Amino acid sequence: MSHCGLPEFKLTCRENYAVIEIMKENFTILEIKWDEQIVTVVRMDMLGDGCPDYEFINIKVHNKNFECAPSNEKLTYSYGCSSSNISSRKVPQEKGFTCTPNETVPGLYTMETPHQTNKISCNNTTDIPVLPKYYRYLQSNKMAAKDVVKEGFDLRYKFDTKEACSECLRSGGQCGCNQVSKEFVCFYEENIAGDGGSRKWKLGLGIGVGFLGLFLIAIFIICCYKKRRASSNIFSRSTTDPYLNTDVEGGSCYFGVPVFPFNDLAKATNNFASEKELGDGGFGSVYHGKLKDGREVAVKRLYEHNYKRVEQFMNEIEILTRLRHRNLVSLYGCTSRHSRELLLVYEYIPNGTVADHLHGEQAKPGLLPWSIRMSIAIETATALAYLHASEIVHRDVKTNNILLDNNFTVKVADFGLSRLFPNDVTHVSTAPQGTPGYVDPEYHQCYQLTSKSDVYSFGVVLIELISSLPAVDITRHRHEINLANLATSKIQKCEFHELIDPSIGFETDSEVRRMTIAVAELAFQCLQQNKEMRPSMEEVLETLKSIESREDSPDENQEKEFDDIRMIKSEQPPPPSPECDEVGLLKNMRPPASPISVTHKWPSTRSITPNVSG
Incomplete structure (x- = not known):
């Protein structure tokens, strides 16, 4: 067989796979990280079900062109073991696996603490490098050992x-x-x-x-890799792993949620018919569907051209399996990450989004009274405070991602951009993402993410709730295109009557007037440019509850609060950002006293997540 490129690389393309020969072993290329000189590979015969066609061998790659990356973790496989020893629990049952076509040769794997292999009889023991991410999944019983192995490992190539x-x-x-x-x-x-x-x-x-020729070889590798990713459908459905259980749709459990066959979801959505589409956006489209058991669902279909689709797919599954809250959308299941398409299946929320009811297709004056808007604010703050307490930052808080059921109960959705945020770190550095009009201005400046980024976005949501105005409107004056700019200007001047929607009773109901002004002032604090001047989400929630229950004592403090705002009124606010997203808010200025707390493709107006995250 002839090879492409330099003979030492021995690169071939077999059945839509890019294959490289190293030390007389064939490896399938799964991913290439050019900036890190890393190639993710898996032994070709282990790609299907995580078991080799002939035998396990120690995978030690080290020659003049390649070496194993130091980031790999080591997984030790012992195979051909005595089934009586395993069944008698000389080793934990969850550490067992079976291989070979008829699944008759039992084995076990070990991680940090080796098993007492002298007590059992195994034919051979071998070390296999695995990716650290999936090694952790194995530790937490989110993936089976054979599935971890077929995700491959990293090689560092030395030629540059x-x-x-x-x-x-x-x-x-x-x-x-x-x-x-x-x-x-x-x-x-x-x-x-x-x-x-x-x-x-x-x-x-x-x-x-x-x-x-070298350039064409690189293109060849990329094309083979992309073709292989698009055509593969190789998820192992073995029931020998204890946490893989059959669900109502006939699939398996993956990361603790059911795996749905792609064909079942295609049928449920009438092959993703346009009339079933609920919304679309930069990352995918959402479709209404009905499963075999009668459940109505929303199916998110990630775009194939989205190069981060696998990351977002895995990220949303991992986060939602950690969470259970009445104000968070529920994940019913997904397809395998190796399916022909990546699909996420959610509960169907029938009443649209908050954006729809405030300034979208379902918006009509008087149909969303202040009592419901206040309830939406409190329930959304409750969900976000729960996320932050769970060490998760949402990163895309907006009214299009706040769903409403028929009782106007909030369901916060879209966790594709969310990130885990451990307690022992102060921020997470990341490339800027989010939605124009909601993005924390500090996020643009230093690319550092904190829970206060969600607080800023929620401040914009509060302004939308009291004004019924969209977060971005290019028909407004250039200094007021961003709702955050418009709101801070009006609040500084105490021009609440020009900001608050009169249809909710601001001019006619003194109680509505008191509450909407208090919410406006709370939003003013959330929209501070310096994140240290913003309250935490827990403080925001407590303030909203106090406003609703009249614990904010408006009669005693209202005039003082107005004086505090008027004091800032004479200060010159910063000009709006030329990008119309980095909203300048009171930079280097003293914040007002809190009334409660201590002293893309977006051509469509439809939400990407009108009934589910998107």
Whole structure:
């Protein structure tokens, strides 16, 4: 068989797989991280079900071109073990597995603490490198050992001609390759003798063709990899693992949630018919469907062109399996991450989103009274405070991601961008994401994420609830395109009558007037540009409850609060961001006293998650 590229790499393409031969073993390429010089590979015969076709061997890759990345974890497999020893619990049952086509050769695996293998009889023991992420999943019983193995491991490749070639060109040489050693060589004029210009021209042509070949090889690897990802459907459904149990749709449990066959979900949504579409956005579309058992569901279908779809798919599953709260949308299940398409299945929330009712298709004056709006604010704050207490930051809080059932009960959705946020760290650095009009201005400046980023976004939601205005409206004055800019300006000037929606009773009901002004002032605190000046979500929740129960004592404090705001009124606020998203809010200015607390593709107005996260 002939190979592409340098002979040492022995790269081939077999049945839509990019395959590389290393130390006489064939490995399938799963992912290439060019900036880190990392290639994720798996032994080709272990890709289907995590079991080898012939035998387990120690996977130790170390030669002049490749070496195992130090980030890999080690998983020790012992196989051909005595089934009587395993069944008698000389080793824990959950550590057992079976391999070979007829599933008759029992085995076990070990991680940090080796089992007492001298007490059992096994034919062989071998070490297999695995990715640290899936190693942790195995530790927490979220994945089976065989599934972890087929996710592969990382190799670091040692060849990097880009830097060497750049240095060669800077020194006046020409980049080339030694046809005998196949190693990079820098050619200079004195190295070229004989035929003069003709020979130089031929050498230059040869060098150019050589580097064009290397470039085409790189494209070849990427194409094979993408084709393999799009066509693979190789999720193991073995019931020998104790946490894989059949569900009502005939699938398995994956990360603790049922796995639905793709064909069942396609049938439930009438093959994702356009009339079933509930919403669309930058990451995927959401469809209404009905399962075989009669349950109505919302199915999120991640776009194939979204290169982060697998990460978002796994992230949303991992987070939602950790959470149970009446104000969070429930995840019913998913397809396998190796399915032909990545689908997430949620409970169907029939009454649309808060955005729909405030300024969308379902918005009508008087149909969303203040009592319901206040309830929405409190329930949303309750859900976000629960997330923060669970060490999770939502990162995309907006009225399009707040769903409403028929009783107007809140269901917060869309955890595709959410992140775990351990207690022992102060922030998480990440590339800016989110929705224009809701993004924390500090997030743009330093790319650091904290729970106060959610607080800022929730401040925008509060302003939407009292004003019925969208977070971004390009038909408004340029200084007021962002609702946050508009609101802080009106609140500074105490022009509440120009901000608060008159249809909710601001002018006619003194109690509504008291509460909406108090909520506006709370939102004012949430929208501070400096995150340290914002309250925590728990403090926001307590303040909202106090406002609802009249514990804020407005008669005694109202005038003082107005004075505090008027004191800031004369200060010059910062100009709006040219990006119309980094909202400047009272930078280097003293915050007002709290009335309660201590002193993309978005052409459609429909939500990506009108009935589910999106």
